[in-house]
Amino acid sequence: MKPDIDISRSIEPKPIGDIASNLGLKASEWLPYGQHIAKVDRTVLERPAKNKNARLILVSAITPTPAGEGKTTTSIGLAQGMAKLGESVCLALREPSLGPCMGIKGGATGGGFSQVYPMERINLHFTGDFHAITSANNLLSAMLDNDLHFRGASGLDARRVLWRRVIDMNDRSLRNINVGLGGPLQGVPRETGFDITAASEVMAILCLAENADDLRARLDRILIGYTPAPERKPVLADTLNASGAMVALLSDALNPNLVQTLEGVPALIHGGPFANIAHGCNSVVATRTALHLADWAVTEAGFGFDLGAEKFFDIKCRAAGLDPAAVVLVATSRALKMHGGRAKTELTEPDADAVRKGLPNLEKHIESVGHFGKPCVVVVNRFGTDTDEEIDVIRKRCSELGVAFATSDHHAKGGEGAIEAAKAVMEQAKSSSAPYTPMYELEDSVHDKVRKVAEKVYGARGVTFTKEAEKNIADADKLGYGKLPVCIAKTQNSLSDDPTLLGRPSDFDVTVRGVQVNAGAGFLVVLTGDIMRMPGLPRTPRACDIDFRNGQIEGLQ
Numbered sequence: 087m088k089p090d091i092d093i094s095r096s097i098e099p100k101p102i103g104d105i106a107s108n109l110g111l112k113a114s115e116w117l118p119y120g121q122h123i124a125k126v127d128r129t130v131l132e133r134p135a136k137n138k139n140a141r142l143i144l145v146s147a148i149t150p151t152p153a154g155e156g157k158t159t160t161s162i163g164l165a166q167g168m169a170k171l172g173e174s175v176c177l178a179l180r181e182p183s184l185g186p187c188m189g190i191k192g193g194a195t196g197g198g199f200s201q202v203y204p205m206e207r208i209n210l211h212f213t214g215d216f217h218a219i220t221s222a223n224n225l226l227s228a229m230l231d232n233d234l235h236f237r238g239a240s241g242l243d244a245r246r247v248l249w250r251r252v253i254d255m256n257d258r259s260l261r262n263i264n265v266g267l268g269g270p271l272q273g274v275p276r277e278t279g280f281d282i283t284a285a286s287e288v289m290a291i292l293c294l295a296e297n298a299d300d301l302r303a304r305l306d307r308i309l310i311g312y313t314p315a316p317e318r319k320p321v322l323a324d325t326l327n328a329s330g331a332m333v334a335l336l337s338d339a340l341n342p343n344l345v346q347t348l349e350g351v352p353a354l355i356h357g358g359p360f361a362n363i364a365h366g367c368n369s370v371v372a373t374r375t376a377l378h379l380a381d382w383a384v385t386e387a388g389f390g391f392d393l394g395a396e397k398f399f400d401i402k403c404r405a406a407g408l409d410p411a412a413v414v415l416v417a418t419s420r421a422l423k424m425h426g427g428r429a430k431t432e433l434t435e436p437d438a439d440a441v442r443k444g445l446p447n448l449e450k451h452i453e454s455v456g457h458f459g460k461p462c463v464v465v466v467n468r469f470g471t472d473t474d475e476e477i478d479v480i481r482k483r484c485s486e487l488g489v490a491f492a493t494s495d496h497h498a499k500g501g502e503g504a505i506e507a508a509k510a511v512m513e514q515a516k517s518s519s520a521p522y523t524p525m526y527e528l529e530d531s532v533h534d535k536v537r538k539v540a541e542k543v544y545g546a547r548g549v550t551f552t553k554e555a556e557k558n559i560a561d562a563d564k565l566g567y568g569k570l571p572v573c574i575a576k577t578q579n580s581l582s583d584d585p586t587l588l589g590r591p592s593d594f595d596v597t598v599r600g601v602q603v604n605a606g607a608g609f610l611v612v613l614t615g616d617i618m619r620m621p622g623l624p625r626t627p628r629a630c631d632i633d634f635r636n637g638q639i640e641g642l643q
Contacts, residue, residue, distance in 0.1 A: 087498065090197050091642050094205045097348045106344060109176060109352045109379045110136055116344060119213050122204050125341040126354065128297065128371050131378055140377045141515050144410040145386040146395040148448050150578055152430050153420040156197065156467040156497065157386055160416045163200035163496020164511060165384045166349045167504030176380035177353035180368045180388070181343070182209045183216065183284045185256040185621055188629040192643040198497035202345050202353045206639045216254045216283050216358070218339035222332040223288040227251045229326045230310055231266065234274040240325040244276045246312040254283040258622035281619040285363045290607035292340060293357035293369040294405055298333060301340060305329040308606040320565055323606070342372035349501050361388025362578040363619050365397040365609065370406040389578040391415065391451040392543050399458050400525050401571050401609055409522050411515035412461045417448050419476040420469060425589045434471040441476045445483050446590035450581060452489055454543045459523040461514040463490040465507045467497065490514050528569045532559045532601065535572045536612055540596045544581045550597045558601035562610060565603070573609040575617045583615035
């Protein structure tokens with residue numbers, strides 16, 4: 087097959103006005119950003135929905151491997167398959183971050199004949215949402231340091247500042263820095279650092295905000311630091327009177343972005359928190375807009391079910407009142423071979439036994455879907471090297487577990503290749519009626535919330551809390567934040583907090599080394615393992631392959 091970028095350029099996209107019109111949008115409800123991108127006015131949610139019984143489909147996956155699972159590609163293919171069957175469907179996906187795009191992972195617009203268009207603009211600067219989030223975050227940082235410089239009314243202790251700057255790039259050299267150096271006129275010297283924009287609390291706030299008023303209220307609640315000891319009183323962002331300007335910077339970014347798939351299916355691409363260090367879901371506004379304008383909304387959660395999907399239910403659905411009708415678990419025989427012990431270089435070799443040995447990872451994720459009380463459909467994203475015997479191993483095990491199963495060839499065939507999967511998903515979704523069951527109650531202690539997720543979703547034996555984590559939890563409880571949901575930052579490469587443990591690990595404990603309060607977003611960030619909020623670039627970044635020649639971008643994947 088041709089490279090993804092060449093396939094994307096080979097199609098004749100529809101004008102964005104046609105996509106908006108087919109979605110039922112009035113001319114006053116969308117703003118064009120060129121010929122093929124638009125912003126949808128969030129006030130569209132104030133008018134009656136197309137179908138008050140519209141169904142939401144959540145796409146998740148098994149534990150990711152370097153072999154690739156294709157969760158975004160499957161989401162796009164599934165929506166195209168539904169459209170082929172004559173269904174009214176709209177995608178709601180996350181925006182790509184420049185960090186992975188230039189780093190090790192590459193872009194996030196799907197692949198083959200199941201992509202969103204235009205892939206170059208979506209993967210790069212798109213409509214500037216990430217820039218707006220970065221600017222709003224760093225405005226608060228600048229106003230915070232300005233308050234320290236002029237000894238403002240906040241009373242903030244420079245040694246107890248929690249708020250950090252962000253940049254939408256993988257840059258390990260910025261993880262820990264000193265600012266305010268150079269003398270009295272240059273500010274107050276202190277230690278701080280940068281996170282990646284996708285891990286910013288402002289990103290989480292934008293993605294969870296109901297509207298501009300809710301956005302402002304959440305920004306005001308951000309915990310930026312403490313006053314000096316012995317009082318150590320919390321200092322919130324509203325003390326700096328920054329939220330008005332922050333909302334102004336974010337006003338356009340709060341509106342979802344409308345694009346299309348290669349087959350003209352509408353797609354809302356909005357918000358991009360990572361799932362290993364944030365909550366991993368696109369915006370509430372975009373998901374609700376997709377449900378508001380179509381009969382089916384297809385969305386995804388980041389990485390495996392243990393990360394993005396758990397947070398989708400326990401954070402996003404809880405906050406926004408959403409409830410998926412069914413969950414799709416994406417798997418590949420290649421990934422299961424890796425979980426079964428085969429090396430990445432051996433995955434094109436037929437090996438049904440290795441697939442069988444890798445099945446426990448899939449089984450654990452199926453169990454986790456069951457904990458939330460939702461019907462599950464296992465969709466195998468087929469590769470050209472897959473054998474019928476390998477596929478039958480997965481099909482047979484799903485049959486034994488009483489789980490719906492389908493294969494999909496959407497990468498090579500687009501929507502036509504996903505019709506079997508679309509039928510299976512719709513059948514399961516139409517049989518679902520019971521609301522989801524949360525993994526924990528908000529009244530549970532922080533310790534119990536983390537234990538329930540670790541033991542039920544990760545399969546852990548138990549949880550160990552370091553002294554620093556215990557202190558963080560005690561502080562959160564004292565300040566009244568103990569009833570917030572937990573957002574566990576954990577490696578995406580394993581069900582455990584050890585990235586080297588593939589398959590279905592057992593007899594392991596999860597170690598919590600710290601807990602951070604994200605009061606504006608409305609959750610506690612629980613840090614495990616070596617997970618960091620600022621990734622680094624690999625030895626040879628993908629940026630080395632990207633170029634601009636003869637008026638076109640080259641090498642973008």
